[in-house]
Amino acid sequence: xxxxxxxFLGKRHNTCPPHWDExxxxxxxxHSAVLNAARHSDTPFSYVTHRSYICCEYKTKLNxxxxxxxxxxxxMTVVGLPASLDMPGYSGNxxxxxxxxxxRAGLFxxxxxxxxxxxPKGIASGETLGACIFPNRFASFAEYLDCLRSGYRxxxxxxxxxxxxxxxxxxxxxxxxxETHRLYLNVLSRSQYPLEMLKKEFFQEIAGELYAFYxxxxxxxxxxxxxxxxxxxxxxxxxxxxxxxxFDLYCNMLLAIIRLGIEKGCRSIDFGQTAEDLKCKLGCRxxxxxxxxxxxxRIVNLLLRTLAPLLQYRCQDYSYRVFKDSAILRNx
Numbered sequence: 001x002x003x004x005x006x007x008f009l010g011k012r013h014n015t016c017p018p019h020w021d022e023x024x025x026x027x028x029x030x031h032s033a034v035l036n037a038a039r040h041s042d043t044p045f046s047y048v049t050h051r052s053y054i055c056c057e058y059k060t061k062l063n064x065x066x067x068x069x070x071x072x073x074x075x076m077t078v079v080g081l082p083a084s085l086d087m088p089g090y091s092g093n094x095x096x097x098x099x100x101x102x103x104r105a106g107l108f109x110x111x112x113x114x115x116x117x118x119x120p121k122g123i124a125s126g127e128t129l130g131a132c133i134f135p136n137r138f139a140s141f142a143e144y145l146d147c148l149r150s151g152y153r154x155x156x157x158x159x160x161x162x163x164x165x166x167x168x169x170x171x172x173x174x175x176x177x178x179e180t181h182r183l184y185l186n187v188l189s190r191s192q193y194p195l196e197m198l199k200k201e202f203f204q205e206i207a208g209e210l211y212a213f214y215x216x217x218x219x220x221x222x223x224x225x226x227x228x229x230x231x232x233x234x235x236x237x238x239x240x241x242x243x244x245x246x247f248d249l250y251c252n253m254l255l256a257i258i259r260l261g262i263e264k265g266c267r268s269i270d271f272g273q274t275a276e277d278l279k280c281k282l283g284c285r286x287x288x289x290x291x292x293x294x295x296x297x298r299i300v301n302l303l304l305r306t307l308a309p310l311l312q313y314r315c316q317d318y319s320y321r322v323f324k325d326s327a328i329l330r331n332x
Contacts, residue, residue, distance in 0.1 A: 006103040012057075013047040020047065023054045025091035028228040029081050030054070037205040038083040043196035045082040050100060053092030055079050062109065076293075077104075080111035083198060085235065086131040086273050086289060088112050095120055102296045113290040124304035125292040126312025129273035132284040134258060136266055141259040144283075147323050152281055159251035166213045166220070166247055168256055173204040180212065180222050183238030190241070192274070198236070208235060211260075213252065221249045223257065230267035232260070250275070254282055280318035288315070 011017075016032045024030040035056065038045070045058035058080075061073045079097070080089035089111060090097055098120055101108050112128065119125055138144040145153055171180075181200040188197060203210065208226035212219045223237035234257055239249045254271065261269040271279050276286060293304045293311070304311075 008103045009100055010048040010050045010053075010055075013049065016047055017049055020049075020054065023049075023091060027087055027091050028226070028233075029083075029085045029087045030056070030089070030091055031207075033207040034085075035082070037202050037207070038081070038198075040199040040201035040205065041082060041196045042199075043082050050092070050096070052096040053090055053094070053100075055090035055092075055097060056082055057089075058082055074107065076107045076109050077101075078109045078111060080109070082196065083202070083235075084196060085233075086112050086129075086270065088114060088117075094118070098123060098292075098294060102294065105296060107293065107295050107300070110292040111289075113292060115288050115290070117290065119292055122298075122301055122305070123292050123294050124301065124308045124311075125290055126308045127315060128289050128291040128313050130276065130286040130288050130313075130315055131273060132271040132276055132279040133287045134261065134269040134271060134279075134282070134284045136261055136268060138262050141262050144258060144262060148283075149321060149324055152320075152322050155281065156251070156255060159248040159255060162246070162248040163213070163252035166215055166252065168211055168213055171210045171212050171222070173210065175212075176200065176203045176210055176222075180219055180238070183219065183222055183240060184236060185238070186241055187238050203236070206235070211256065213247075213249065213256075215243065215247070220247065221253055223253050225257065225260065227264065227266065230265070231270060232257075232264060232266040232268070233270045234272050251278065251282075254279060258282065276316070276318050280320055281322060283322045286315060286318055 016035060021032050028034070043058050043060065045056050048055045048057055056079070057077055059075065059077050062076045062078070063073050079101070081087060094117055138147065145156060148156060178200065181203070184198070203224060206224065206226070208224050210222060210224055212222040214220070220243045221237065221239040224235040226233045226235055237253055243249060257269060257271070271284055280286065294301055295304070
């Protein structure tokens, strides 16, 4: 019997296709406004449409053992958001997405899958960096501080005192300058898990709110937020590392975001991935994210499943008793 080549049915587009936003399935980061801004990065990506799914894909050389201490860079096609946000890069039927991609040659990686996703049998999967979620049940920032147990409240107040000379201002996209962008590049250059580089224009076009900490006339830190319904998302930030410890900049950024989220009446604040220890000590909980790697070839899939324990991220236990027991009961 003649070998019949299976044809990939997804259609790749260089620009956002018509009716894309109608198919995002409630995933706010798949929205065209976010993806159009993500064009301003050093990672070109494609939009893919199919009768059963839509997704974003990009090609990269990825260290297969990013979380395992070894190094093996191989070319992969990633199905994920091109701006390294902590949500999946697809919407629709994941089973049909994987079946369709298995018609293509190469290695494929799906990033930031949610816990409820059901993968086909035989697909290698494992944990990746979890999302730090702050469940808001507070009427004011003062109430939040009061509900913290003494050690955690002392840590927060110490940071606020160190940042007492700082002024927090909301800035316009036009005010996001080269100086502000350098603060982002400072953080990117020190990242434990290297990401793509986002250009200044990304922050000027992203649908969100920009805030900067000033010491006098100098910007020393900034962060970008985006609100979808009752959920607030921390997207990206940056800081002047020469001033980091003096003003406890990172902790003050997180506390400012908590204050803003409470004032906006948000149900939750998604603080993204990394720095789990500090975020959990301020009241976040870890929501797991998963990744899946696969190929069209069974032997490769078997190898990936065998290596899965070395590929996945091993999340530590960040189960801190941050809030007073009486405060938890009062705010349910």
